[in-house]
Amino acid sequence: MAEEAILGYLENHEEISDSGEFAAERGIDHAEIVNVIKSLHGFRFVDTQDIKRETWVLTEEGKKYAAEGSPEVQLFLAVPAEGSISKDELQKKLDSGIFKIGCSQAGKNKWVEMGKHISRKVQHVEDKVKDLLLRIQDASFEEMPTNRYVESSFWNFDALFQPQQHPARDSHDTFFLQVPSTTRQLPEDYVEQVKEVHESGVMDQEGLVCDRGLTLSHLIGILEDFFSRLGMSKLRFKPAYNPYTEPSMEIFSYHEGFGKWVEIGNSGMFRPEMLRPMGFPEDVSVIAWGLSLERPTMILYGIDNIRDLFGHKVDLTLMKRNPLCLIGIR
Incomplete structure (x- = not known):
């Protein structure tokens, strides 16, 4: 059936772009589709290319916390608003795992007074863990593979309308080889060095949406939604120039510590001339953005010195207090 x-x-179409979607649309097990594709590839009936996608999904425990609240909040809500409750009685109300984690975290957060009897020290709490889990669950973007360390000058420069005299085209940054034109064997230590720089040296958040009928309003809406999930609502957009997008926008957010607007990213709609070599239909548009990581972090945490985030003067206590870092860490 799968074959x-x-x-x-394939008799009527050039390719199957995604085996997962192909299997889901036809109600066929994806593993069966993959096995058949591998078999056809072995006989050289088809060419294949592996596509790896990394997505964030909640575990069963995470789903439970997203629905019912974190253990510390469940424990806090089980404690009477007035008076106290015995430890044994409270333990009967909660799952043993929830009770153990909840006591530890609620006590650490100074929400409750621990002892033979447990009472509230505050009247209201914010469940940041649940909020963060819901944000992960609600996000609909997928991470794209970015493991192409070597790219052709056409896609890297020409397709992006990079000027011929741009410094990035200098011989120290771009190398042209006739022999060999490609290679499959690289020194392992060299690959590891490149991998380390690629994974740890760049801190950009980049994304794109491809669809019909997209406008600048869609781009602004996505960016506002993205930053609102981070708690950043003061945004401004300024016209800008990029050789590969038209129109283009710079993104600014207000920094309370600086008392001024600071740039946190760039964005725009890819030029139609850029999309044509990729084979997109004429009525398809692509909106894209590139965002910094450091400046939004400084805005969110009220940091006015970049040295507080990078370097030997970093306050490790600040990092440990970050709720994102604490998820799943005991």
Whole structure:
């Protein structure tokens, strides 16, 4: 059944772009589709390319906390608003795991007074863990593979309308080889060095949306939604120039510590001339953005010196207080 579906589809279409979607649309187990594709590839009936996607999903425990609240909040709500409750009685109300984690975290947060009897020290609490889990669950973006360390000058420069005399085209940054034109064997230590720089040296948040009928309003809406999830609502957009997007926008957010607006990213709509070499239909548009990590972090935490985030003067206590770092760490 899977083989017939694949070969029948390829008779009238150039390719199957995503085996997962192909299997889901036809109600066929994805593993069966993959096995058939590998078999056809072995006989050289088809060419294949592996596509790896990394997505954030909640574990069963995470889903439970997202729905019912974190253990510390569940414990806090089980304690009477007035008076106190015995430790044994409270333990009967909660799952043993919830009770153990809840006591530890609620006591650490100074929400409750611990002893033979437990009472509230505050009347209201904010469940930041639950909020963060819901944000992860609600996000609909997928991370794209970014493991192409070597790219052709056409896609890296020409397709992006990079000027011929741009410094990035200098011989010290771009290398042209005739022999060999490609290679499959690289020194392992060299690969590890490149990997380390690639994964740890760049802190950009980049994204794109491809669809029909997209406008600048969609781009602004996505960026406002993205930053609102981080707690940043004071945004401004300023017209800008990029060789590969038209129109283009710089993104600014207000820094309370500086008392002024600071740039936190760049964005725009890809030029139609850029999309044509990629084979997109004429009525398809792409909106894209590139955002910094450091400046939004400084805004969110009221940091006015970049040295407080990077370097030997970093306050490790500040990092440990970050709720994102505490998820799943005991």
